[in-house]
Amino acid sequence: MSDLKATLSLNDGRQYELSVHQGTLGYDAIDVQPLVKNKLFTYDPGFMSTASCESAITYIDGDEGVLLHRGYPIDELAENADYLEVAYLLLFGERPTPEQHRDFTKLIKNHTLVHEQLTRFFQGFRRDSHPMAVMCGVSGALAAFYHDSIDVTNQSHREITAIRLLAKMPTLAAMCYKYSTGQPFMFPQNHLSYSGNFLYMMFATPCEPYVVNPVLERAMDKIFILHADHEQNASTSTVRTAASSGANPFACIAAGIASLWGPAHGGANEACINMLEEIGTVDRIPEFIARAKDKNDPFRLMGFGHRVYKNYDPRAKVMRETCHEVLSELGVNTPLLEVAMELERIALNDPYFIEHKLYPNVDFYSGIILKAIGIPVSMFTVMFALARTVGWIAHWKEMYNQGGFKIVRPRQLYTGEKQRPFEKMEKL
Incomplete structure (x- = not known):
């Protein structure tokens, strides 16, 4: 003060x-x-x-297009670190030494398996359930497996809870996908990297060997880094709100996943791909650009501009380069991606877009990358939840480490009826 x-x-x-x-x-x-x-x-x-709180984790300057994690610019982290190095930084405040990074990575790998009973929990869902609905359910169910063993006031318990959550989320996310396709769950492979292991659990089958493409592995790692934390957004605030009551941390994360599901939050990249499919072909772009500029038309271009950033989203620059690397590696050339690239060109050159600062954001590029890799649109928000888990845990952990917090209780401006009598009704 x-x-x-x-x-x-x-x-x-x-x-x-x-x-x-x-x-x-x-x-x-x-x-x-x-x-x-x-x-x-x-x-x-x-x-x-x-x-709503004091935090030393993430700083955003939307006007200048700045995003810092513990003081480090997001683009430098994405270029020079892997996801678990960034996760360590968010959780513990400083970047790890090589020895700490090795030990932290090993510890994460030792907790990637989920309880075998949890695999049967999936059978209660319809196969065509939205993966985020399943993700909400199974992540919340972890609270039933780690309930009596967690004392949130105990620092060592908080540390192991953070490790468990960070380790198990890729396994759960991949299981959500496998269940929707009817394929068998694939056990994690601890010799692979965090991102490589996730791709393996997503796309490998018991029928034949699966080799992780290093270009896609690095792209996935960057997607995880760029989505790891974003200050007091809706889902992070939801996690803090749930945690303020002393709730089980796995239940708090499930609450964050539920909040993230909305199309105005984590569902933006899914909405972006749906928009590209609605446009369909390059020759229809002028029609939709005109609609976007028409104030009387409810149509909005998804994946452009940002509620926080009034400048270029600092994550988007890294994601743009990664997007082109992935498309080049895979040799992908579909009408949807042609539409995306032409929209990108227009947005970066059209005076209207520049004047209104409607730059392509991280959701625009991440959606294209995920689609090219082969991840279905319905899984996009699950990818976001997986990446953002470490941010949620970091804020949950910081909140308890600081102590002295109060249960969240917003007030309201009441505009209803004044007090009035309620007389007994004569029943017919």
Whole structure:
């Protein structure tokens, strides 16, 4: 807390002095907690102007297009680190030494298996269930396998919980896919990398050997890194809200997955591919561009612009390069990808897009990559959940490490009926 003070003056003569908190970077925050004693609340739909916590994990400057994890720029992390190195950084605050990275990777690999009983849990779902519905269910079910053994007030318990979640999410995600196709589940292979193992569990079968393509493996690793954390977004805030009640951490992550499922959040890359399929062919692009520019038309171009970034999404630049690497490696050339590439060209050159800062975002490119790799559109948000799990865990862990948090209890501006009598009805 700084020496800065803010004064709130109401036109009825009431006046309140409020403290101001200053972070390392970014905006200052006015502490409005004292207002409640005077029967005043702040009104902030969507909490767009409210800092709900203090955090040292991720910093975003949307105006400048900056994303830092523990002070490190996201593009440098994506180019120079693997996903587990970034995961360690998010969880523990500093990048690992080579020895710590080796031991951390080994520890993760030792926890990749899920309980055999959990494999039978899948049989309760229809084969055509949306994978995110299944993911919500099976991740929440982990709470039943790790319930009595977890004391969230115990730091060592929190550490092993973080390891278990990080290790098992790729296994669960791949099982969701395999179940939808009717293929057998593939056990994790601990000699493979985190991303390589995930691709193996997704696409290998017992019938023949499967060799992980290193270009696709690195692309998947970058997708995981670029989606690992994004500050206090809807799903992360949901995890923190659930955790504030002392809930089982696996249940908290399941709550985060449920929040992520929405098309305005994690489902954006799925919505982007659906849009590309709606456009269909390159010759129809001008029609949809015109519709996007028409304020009276409800059509919106998905995968362009960002709620936070008013500049180029720093993750999108890395994802763009990776996208072209994957397409080149696979030699993919479909109408859908032709539409995507032409839309990208227009967005980067059209004055309207530039003026309105409608740059292609990370969802635009990640969707194209996932589609090219062979991951079905219905699995896109599951990929996001898998990558974001480490961010959720890091915030959950930070929250308990800081201590002193309160159960989340937003207030409301009541606009309903005033008190009125309820008289007994004469029944017919």
